[in-house]
Amino acid sequence: MSTRETSVKDEAVIKAMVATFAEAWNAKDAKHLAMLFAEDADFVDIIGRWFKGRTEIEQAHAQALASFLSDNHMTITDTQIKFLTPNVAVLHSTWETTGQKSPDGVNRIQDTGVLTAVTTCKENTWQIIAFHNTGTVPISE
Numbered sequence: 001m002s003t004r005e006t007s008v009k010d011e012a013v014i015k016a017m018v019a020t021f022a023e024a025w026n027a028k029d030a031k032h033l034a035m036l037f038a039e040d041a042d043f044v045d046i047i048g049r050w051f052k053g054r055t056e057i058e059q060a061h062a063q064a065l066a067s068f069l070s071d072n073h074m075t076i077t078d079t080q081i082k083f084l085t086p087n088v089a090v091l092h093s094t095w096e097t098t099g100q101k102s103p104d105g106v107n108r109i110q111d112t113g114v115l116t117a118v119t120t121c122k123e124n125t126w127q128i129i130a131f132h133n134t135g136t137v138p139i140s141e
C-alpha cells in the first residue's frame with residue numbers, strides 16, 4: 001500500500017472520529033465521547049477549563065451534558081486534517097450548536113466555534129491526545 005492510500009484511509013478514520021464526537025455529544029453519551037481520547041489526553045474546553053486524562057474528560061462532559069448542555073445539539077460543518085507524520089495528525093473542525101443554555105438556564109442563540117485536536121495512531125487505532133475548543137465571536141468591522 002502506498003503512503004497516499006494510507007493517508008486517505010487515515011483521513012477518513014479521523015473525520016469519522018470527529019463525527020462520532022458530535023454523535024456522542026448529541027446522544028449525551030460522555031463515556032462514548034471520552035473513549036475517543038487517549039488515556040492521558042488533555043482537553044481544554046470552550047471556557048478554558050483544562051481536563052487531564054480520559055476520566056476527567058468523561059466526568060466533565062457527563063456533568064455538562066446532563067445539565068446546561070442537555071438540550072444542546074452539535075453539527076460539525078467542516079474538518080481539515082494535516083498529517084505531521086504518518087502517525088500524527090492535527091485537525092481543525094468548525095461546529096455549530098443549537099439549544100445552548102448558560103449554566104443559569106437562560107437559553108442562548110446558536111453558537112459556533114472551532115475545535116483543534118492532535119491525534120495519534122498506535123497499533124492501528126487513532127485517538128485524540130490533545131483537544132482545544134474555541135467559540136467564535138462576531139466582530140463588527
